Amino acid sequence: MVDTEERLTRSQVVARTFGVLFAASVFGLWIYAFLIYDPGLMVDELADRTFPIAAEEICAETSDRLDALPPAFRSPTAADRADVVEAANGELRTMVGRLRGIVPPDQGQITTGIGEWLDDWGRYIDDRQQYADELRLDSESRFTESVKANRQISRAIDSFAQVNRMKSCTTPGDVG
Missing domain, CATH: 1.20.120 (Four Helix Bundle (Hemerythrin (Met), subunit A))
Structure with a gap:
């Protein structure tokens, strides 16, 4: 028999899944921002110094x-x-x-x-x-x-x- 206190409700599973996906997305965004994204030149910025x-x-x-x-x-x-x-x-x-x-x-x-x-x-x-x-x-x-x-x-x-x-x-x- 399964103990009811240890079982997660459907809403708890959804909430945990959403939380993990959200954390992974935020982490991925920062990785992209710091390691991959190249903003190029700002408006009016001269490439030749x-x-x-x-x-x-x-x-x-x-x-x-x-x-x-x-x-x-x-x-x-x-x-x-x-x-x-x-x-x-x-x-x-x-x-x-x-x-x-x-x-x-x-x-x-x-x-x-x-x-x-x-x-x-x-x-x-x-x-x-x-x-x-x-x-x-x-x-x-x-x-x-x-x-x-x-x-x-x-x-x-x-x-x-x-x-x-x-x-x-x-x-x-x-x-x-």
Whole structure:
């Protein structure tokens, strides 16, 4: 005779079977994620690291020069703040010009993507210049940025720089 306490009910068998299958599926998913899955490149990520490496060098030099300037937001007057922003803008324009000189030619979407990023930098610098000009007329002026894809243009610039591991090529936070 079978002891009724040791027998599993049908629902217990189904529950245990489901539990074992679920655990095996989760385990299999992690094995796939870590050992098999290849995500490829992220959006905007450049497979050839030549441009990002050279760009990071240029941007780091510019970042060092910007760090040598007094923080614009600590300037005693609006005119002084405008002077600092304009000095930084000059450094940023030089940086963008140097970056344009190292864009890989004739590489289709790569050349186009980098060119678009540099155009975004140009718009961002123009926004900064407009801010400096407005500061000379109104000490209460606020820095505003152009919009790209419903967000501040600095988000697009910074995203491209971060995805390509060009930390120094993100927008400076100097206008505060």
